Amino acid sequence: MKHRPVPNAWSAASAAEIIEAHDATDGPLLPILHDLQAAFGFVPQQAVPLVAAALNLSRAEVHGVVSFYHDFRSEPAGRTVVKLCRAEACQARGGRAVEQAAVAALCVPMGETTADGAVSLEAVYCLGLCASGPAALVDGAPVARLTPDAMVDLLREALP
Amino acid sequence: MTTRIYVPGDSAAVAVGADAVADAIRGAAAAVGREVTIVRNGSRGLFELETLVEVETAEGRIGYGPIAARDVPGLATAGFFDGAPHAKRIGKPEDLPFFRRQTRLTFARCGITDPLSLEDYEAYGGLAGLARALELDAAAIVEQVKLSGLRGRGGAGFPAGIKWETVRNAPGPQKYVVCNADEGDSGTFADRMILEGDPFLLIEGMVIAGLAVGATKGFVYIRSEYPLAIRAFSRALEIARGAGLLGQSAAGGRQGFEIEVRVGAGAYVCGEETALLESLEGKRGQVRAKPPLPAHQGLFGRPTLINNVLTLAAVPFILSQGAQAYADFGMGRSRGTMPIQLAGDIKNGGLFETAFGVTLGELIDDIGGGTLSGRPVRAAQVGGPLGAYFPRALFDTPMDYEAFAARGGLIGHAGVVVFNDSVDMARQARFAMEFCAVESCGKCTPCRLGAVRGTETLDRIAAGSAADLVTLEDLCETMQFGSLCALGGLTAYPVMSAVKHFPEDFQVLQRQSEPALQVD
Numbered sequence: 320m321k322h323r324p325v326p327n328a329w330s331a332a333s334a335a336e337i338i339e340a341h342d343a344t345d346g347p348l349l350p351i352l353h354d355l356q357a358a359f360g361f362v363p364q365q366a367v368p369l370v371a372a373a374l375n376l377s378r379a380e381v382h383g384v385v386s387f388y389h390d391f392r393s394e395p396a397g398r399t400v401v402k403l404c405r406a407e408a409c410q411a412r413g414g415r416a417v418e419q420a421a422v423a424a425l426c427v428p429m430g431e432t433t434a435d436g437a438v439s440l441e442a443v444y445c446l447g448l449c450a451s452g453p454a455a456l457v458d459g460a461p462v463a464r465l466t467p468d469a470m471v472d473l474l475r476e477a478l479p
Numbered sequence: 480m481t482t483r484i485y486v487p488g489d490s491a492a493v494a495v496g497a498d499a500v501a502d503a504i505r506g507a508a509a510a511v512g513r514e515v516t517i518v519r520n521g522s523r524g525l526f527e528l529e530t531l532v533e534v535e536t537a538e539g540r541i542g543y544g545p546i547a548a549r550d551v552p553g554l555a556t557a558g559f560f561d562g563a564p565h566a567k568r569i570g571k572p573e574d575l576p577f578f579r580r581q582t583r584l585t586f587a588r589c590g591i592t593d594p595l596s597l598e599d600y601e602a603y604g605g606l607a608g609l610a611r612a613l614e615l616d617a618a619a620i621v622e623q624v625k626l627s628g629l630r631g632r633g634g635a636g637f638p639a640g641i642k643w644e645t646v647r648n649a650p651g652p653q654k655y656v657v658c659n660a661d662e663g664d665s666g667t668f669a670d671r672m673i674l675e676g677d678p679f680l681l682i683e684g685m686v687i688a689g690l691a692v693g694a695t696k697g698f699v700y701i702r703s704e705y706p707l708a709i710r711a712f713s714r715a716l717e718i719a720r721g722a723g724l725l726g727q728s729a730a731g732g733r734q735g736f737e738i739e740v741r742v743g744a745g746a747y748v749c750g751e752e753t754a755l756l757e758s759l760e761g762k763r764g765q766v767r768a769k770p771p772l773p774a775h776q777g778l779f780g781r782p783t784l785i786n787n788v789l790t791l792a793a794v795p796f797i798l799s800q801g802a803q804a805y806a807d808f809g810m811g812r813s814r815g816t817m818p819i820q821l822a823g824d825i826k827n828g829g830l831f832e833t834a835f836g837v838t839l840g841e842l843i844d845d846i847g848g849g850t851l852s853g854r855p856v857r858a859a860q861v862g863g864p865l866g867a868y869f870p871r872a873l874f875d876t877p878m879d880y881e882a883f884a885a886r887g888g889l890i891g892h893a894g895v896v897v898f899n900d901s902v903d904m905a906r907q908a909r910f911a912m913e914f915c916a917v918e919s920c921g922k923c924t925p926c927r928l929g930a931v932r933g934t935e936t937l938d939r940i941a942a943g944s945a946a947d948l949v950t951l952e953d954l955c956e957t958m959q960f961g962s963l964c965a966l967g968g969l970t971a972y973p974v975m976s977a978v979k980h981f982p983e984d985f986q987v988l989q990r991q992s993e994p995a996l997q998v999d
Contacts, residue, residue, distance in 0.1 A: 345779065346759050346760040346761040346778075346779070347761060348761030348762070349741065349742070349743075349744060349758065349759075349761055350741070350742075352744070353703075353742055353744070374761070383763055384761065384762065384763055387746065387763040387764060387765075387920075388743075388744035388745055388746050388764070389744070389745035389746060390703050390743075390744035390745035391744060402704075406665030406666075406864065406914075407665040407666060407823070407860055407864060407896050407907070407910070408665045408666045408822040408823045408894075408896045409665070410907075410910070411822075411823030411824045411896055411897060411898045411899070411902070412823060412824055412851070443704055443745070444663065444665065444747060444864075444914065444917075444918070445662075445663055445664065445665045445666075445667075445704065446490070446704050446705075447490060447491075447662060447667070447668035447670075447671040447704070447705060447708075448490060448491055448494055448668065449665060449666045449667065449668055449820065449822030449823065449828070449894065449896065450491070450526040450527075450668075450820075450821060450822045450823075450825065450828025450829050451491050451494060451495065451526045451529065451828070454494060456704070456706070459706050460493075461490045461491075461493055461494035461706075461707065462494050463491065463494035463495050464494075464495055
C-alpha cells in the first residue's frame, strides 16, 4: 500500500513560508490551513498564533475555523488514513457491515487511531461513489465495491 | 498505426482498479509490439461496467467491461486490440438501452472525449455556447437563460435566469461567479463526473455567466472528498489558461475572467450557499441570514452569482442551441433535462440524464433494473440526506419539482438511493437526525439542539415508547419552520416520511392494534 508522504516535523520557518505564499490570496485561511496540514500532517497548535498574526485575526478566530471543519486535525493522524463512507447510498449497499468489520479488525471505534499509530479510521459522508459502494478513501485514493473481507484485507496491509 | 484505447479516469473507475487496468494494457501492448494510445476519458456513467475499456476500431468504439487488470492478458490473447469477441465484449456502449434511452444535453461528451483535450472539447461542440454568448449583450444572455426555464440544479430549484438578472442589475465595482461543487448529498455524483469527465464545460458555463452578470472572477468550491475531481479540474484550468480561455483574453477579450479552485474541508453544510461563501472568505462555514441575498451582498460583500455545477454546465447548450431547444424538454415548470443519479442497491446504477417527467418507478424498476442484490425494493430516498423516503406506493411520482413537493418530498440534486426490504426505516430516520447533528453549523438552535434531541427521541421510540412519536412530530415541525437553512429545515423530510410511510418499523401499527386491556 502506498503511504502518505511522511509529514515534516514542526518548523516555524516553513510555516511562515506557507503563510506568506498566500499573501495575494483572497480569503486565504482555508488554503493556508490545508497547506499547513499537508506539510505537517495536522495543524500544529504553534501555527495558530502565526496565522492569526499574519491575517490580523484573533487566535480564537483561527482556532474556531480549525475546529469547525472535520478535515483539520489538531493532532497527527495514523500512518494510513482510512475514510469510510457512512452515508445512505453506501448503507444501502452493505456499508454498515464493512464498518463493523473495520472496527473489529482495528479494535478502535470510528474516528480513532490505532494505539500503534498505524491506522486512523474515520467516517466520511459520501465520496460520490454511490452506485459502486461501499466506498472509502485510503490515503486519498478511492476504493469501491468493498466487502467486509476486502476491508479487512486492506487494513491488514496497513497494519505492521 | 496506433490504436486508441479508452480507460476511464473517473473516480468510480479508479476506485475499482482502472489505473491498474491501464498499466496492464500498456504492458500487454508492449509485449506484442502493438502501439497504443491510452485515453483516460470520463465515465459514461453505468458503473457496474467499470472499468469499461473501449477500443477504437473501424466499426466504432467497442467496449469491454467490467475489466480488472487480471482480465487484460486474456483480452489481449483474444484480440481485443482489434475489437475481437470476448465474454466481456459489450459492443458499442452507446447501443446499450441504458444509454440509448437518455437525452444527454449536459453529459453529451462525458465518457466520450478526453476530458483534458480542448481539441476534443471543440470537436464535440464545445465553446459554441461561448461563441454565441459573445454575439449577444449581457441582457440578451440573461434573457436566454430565463427563456430556457432552467432552475437551480443544486436542490432549491430557483429560476436561474432571475438570479442572473438580479446579479446583473446589482451595482458593484467587483462581482463574482461562484460555482458550488460541494456535492455532499449521498446518492449524487453528477458534479463530480463533470469535474472529472468534462471540465471545460463548467469553465465555459462560468465564462458565459461572467459575461452575463459582469463578473471577472470565479471560484469553484470543490469538496475535499473529491481528490480526483480537484486534480482534474485544476489541470483543466491550467490548460484553459494556456489557451487563452481564461485570463485577460477570456471571453474574446471583452472582459477578463479568471477562475480559482478552492477546496472544502469536510463540512456538509458548506453546500448551503451562504455557508459556502463564509467558508470561501476563510470563516467557519456558518449559514448567513437572508436577506441580504448573495446576489446583492455575497462573497466579500460583493454581488455574487452562486450556482451549482449542473446549472452552469447546462448554460453552454442553452446558448448554442437556443433557449427553446432546452425548454422543449421537460414537464410543467420543470424544463429541460435532469442528470439523475441512480444509487444504492440498484442494478444499473449510474448517471441517467433525461427530460423531467420520468417517474420514480420507471427509473428504479425499468431503467435501473431493480436491486443489485435481487431483493425487493422497499424504499427510495430522493434528493440526498434531506430528501424524503418514498414507498413503492408513490413510485408513480414524476421527476418534477412540483410533483415531488406535492407528495412531501423534493428532487434536490436528483440522487435516487434505492433500499431493499432489509432496510430498517426507524434506523434510517435516526441516521437522518444523527447526520444533522454531526453536520449542523450550530448557528440556529432548532437545528443544533433539535437534531440531538431528535436522535434521543428516536432511540426512545425504538425502545418501545410510542408516545414519543408525538414529541418527534413536534420537534420536526420546530426544526422545519425554525431553522435558518435547509439542513435543519429539511431533516424532517426523511424522518417524518419514514414514520408516515413505514409505520410498521416504528411499531406504531402493532401498538395501536393491541388493546390496552385484554378482556378474555
